[in-house]
Amino acid sequence: MVLNPVISKLSGKLVVLASASPRRLEILTNVGLRFEVVPSWFKETLDKSLFQTPQEYAVETARQKALEVARRMPFKHFKTPDMVIGADTIVTLDGLILEKPVDKQDAYRMLSRLSGKEHSVCTGVAIVLCQEQENEEIDYQMIDFYEETKVKFADLSEDMLWEYIDSGEPMDKAGGYGIQALGGMLVEHIHGDFLNVVGFPLNHFCKQLDLIYNHQPVGQENVLAACSAVPPVNSRGPMNPPSVIENVHADDLKRIMELMDGFKASKALFTASKMRVFDLLHRRPGLDGAAVAHALQASLRGTECLLEACVALGLLERKQGAHQEAVYENSRLAQRFLRSDSASSLLGYLEHCDELVWPLFSHLESAVREGTNQHAKDDLYVSDTRKLRFMRAMHCIAGVAGPAVAAAFDLSRFRTACDLGGCTGSMAHELAKAYPGLSVTVLDLPGVVEMSGAFRPPGGDSRVSFVAGDFFKDKLPKADLYILARILHDWPHDKVHALLRNISDTCAPGCGLLVSEIFLDRDRRGPSRGLLQALSMSEGKQRSAGEYKALLESHGFTVTHIAHTDTLLDAMLCIKD
Numbered sequence: 001m002v003l004n005p006v007i008s009k010l011s012g013k014l015v016v017l018a019s020a021s022p023r024r025l026e027i028l029t030n031v032g033l034r035f036e037v038v039p040s041w042f043k044e045t046l047d048k049s050l051f052q053t054p055q056e057y058a059v060e061t062a063r064q065k066a067l068e069v070a071r072r073m074p075f076k077h078f079k080t081p082d083m084v085i086g087a088d089t090i091v092t093l094d095g096l097i098l099e100k101p102v103d104k105q106d107a108y109r110m111l112s113r114l115s116g117k118e119h120s121v122c123t124g125v126a127i128v129l130c131q132e133q134e135n136e137e138i139d140y141q142m143i144d145f146y147e148e149t150k151v152k153f154a155d156l157s158e159d160m161l162w163e164y165i166d167s168g169e170p171m172d173k174a175g176g177y178g179i180q181a182l183g184g185m186l187v188e189h190i191h192g193d194f195l196n197v198v199g200f201p202l203n204h205f206c207k208q209l210d211l212i213y214n215h216q217p218v219g220q221e222n223v224l225a226a227c228s229a230v231p232p233v234n235s236r237g238p239m240n241p242p243s244v245i246e247n248v249h250a251d252d253l254k255r256i257m258e259l260m261d262g263f264k265a266s267k268a269l270f271t272a273s274k275m276r277v278f279d280l281l282h283r284r285p286g287l288d289g290a291a292v293a294h295a296l297q298a299s300l301r302g303t304e305c306l307l308e309a310c311v312a313l314g315l316l317e318r319k320q321g322a323h324q325e326a327v328y329e330n331s332r333l334a335q336r337f338l339r340s341d342s343a344s345s346l347l348g349y350l351e352h353c354d355e356l357v358w359p360l361f362s363h364l365e366s367a368v369r370e371g372t373n374q375h376a377k378d379d380l381y382v383s384d385t386r387k388l389r390f391m392r393a394m395h396c397i398a399g400v401a402g403p404a405v406a407a408a409f410d411l412s413r414f415r416t417a418c419d420l421g422g423c424t425g426s427m428a429h430e431l432a433k434a435y436p437g438l439s440v441t442v443l444d445l446p447g448v449v450e451m452s453g454a455f456r457p458p459g460g461d462s463r464v465s466f467v468a469g470d471f472f473k474d475k476l477p478k479a480d481l482y483i484l485a486r487i488l489h490d491w492p493h494d495k496v497h498a499l500l501r502n503i504s505d506t507c508a509p510g511c512g513l514l515v516s517e518i519f520l521d522r523d524r525r526g527p528s529r530g531l532l533q534a535l536s537m538s539e540g541k542q543r544s545a546g547e548y549k550a551l552l553e554s555h556g557f558t559v560t561h562i563a564h565t566d567t568l569l570d571a572m573l574c575i576k577d
């Protein structure tokens, strides 16, 4: 490797160091690199538990730092850099990442841990190559790697520790020391690149530049073309060949991978929920894989894979047990939504998705080709088992979305409400809870009303009652406020008009109508939940708030308020003219 030609290849290019570290600045300046410093605004807050190794964490942090600057500069600095360099140095001891100390006590804790032991210093480095395209978009290519150095500390006396801490040097340094200054006195020996411990693995960096600029196919002067010509070999450290050319726009690749894997994540979630993994770990947190497998009467290998996948999806947390074994606990997400006894449990809806919606999506292609209904509504009611499953699904969605819908507008002037197609009464109970002066009648099909008792909240609520009926044909109970929650989207045009006509005929002027649905954006580009749901709808149509407004106005209602609740359902309040 010849260093100078590598560095000289960068002359005339806008090279940016996305780091405020004076040590990195000094290392790169010393080798004659000309660059600008634009410190990254990326906060070092990545969830460490999501990374299999500390090295991966350091590399990802470096990537994010560099990308943030690469993306910001064209807009904030009005210039596009040719190269952005990001780096992140971490110190690890026994798998634990030691960050920069927050105060002197923290520095003391870190340094006394390191005393007499060998630890690792790892610097993740990311090089982002930016190139403006003809359409003025910017293409980003990422090269990343890490370098690891072992450092052995001498036994440190208390006096020595405090003298060092009082010098002030530890405060802005990972692990609480700087090897290049006073901290060098603490170090017995190192194995690996010294400058890596200082904060930047110069040698490994130059090797990467050499790969990019000097090993391009003959006749190709374009750096990016050279990158694409190099096969994307994955190397993650000094043991592997030092060639990492990821020929991608990082975010695009991440997005497409998320989409590709989405079905796997959903099925892992459905399966763990169905097997009641989250109930088990709520009752008995801290079980290891074997204990979970035993309790679930499942295979050890399969259970361990499922638990690990749930950790990766943020549904479980993995900790270390008393004997260094991996043990599992519910994450906050699982505690809140995936326990059967939680007030915000979505288990009923997950079961519905797994058993009814999943098969529909398995046959999506034929549904798209044939334009047929994905399923008939009657299927939901063919047996009590199916009906209950559907009711459980509706119940938990209304339970989770209900509080936000109830709070979306001030409904305190209404005394009586009628929730049309109110199913288990879940939304009715949320409204009654929010408005102590309100009584709600739930109207639903006879078969649904007869099973609604199973969903009564403990203690019930005398202000919520049930009436069996058909909202298309029957005379509706008298009320000041009518509610249509997740009804209109589900019916074809003629049925929607029949229902709104029935309500409009019953309503006196000043009477309210609360419509709660997913409102599509005006340009129908989202939210994706609404558009994906449409793929499995038996009939009907998803609408924007504007489309619902026009529909309601055509039946003599004036829309007074629209609320995007940021939960599962949006809401619209209108008043009969």
Ligand SMILES: C[S@@+](CC[C@H](N)C(=O)[O-])C[C@H]1O[C@@H](n2cnc3c(N)ncnc32)[C@H](O)[C@@H]1O
Pocket: 394, 395, 397, 398, 420, 421, 422, 423, 424, 427, 443, 444, 445, 448, 469, 470, 471, 472, 484, 485, 486, 487, 490
């Ligand atoms: C998609 S669910 C919505 C349930 C509830 N509003 C919610 O938000 O959770 C539709 C509801 O309308 C009821 N329904 C369907 N056809 C009906 C009809 N003709 N008359 C009354 N209710 C009906 C269903 O039984 C079901 O409970």
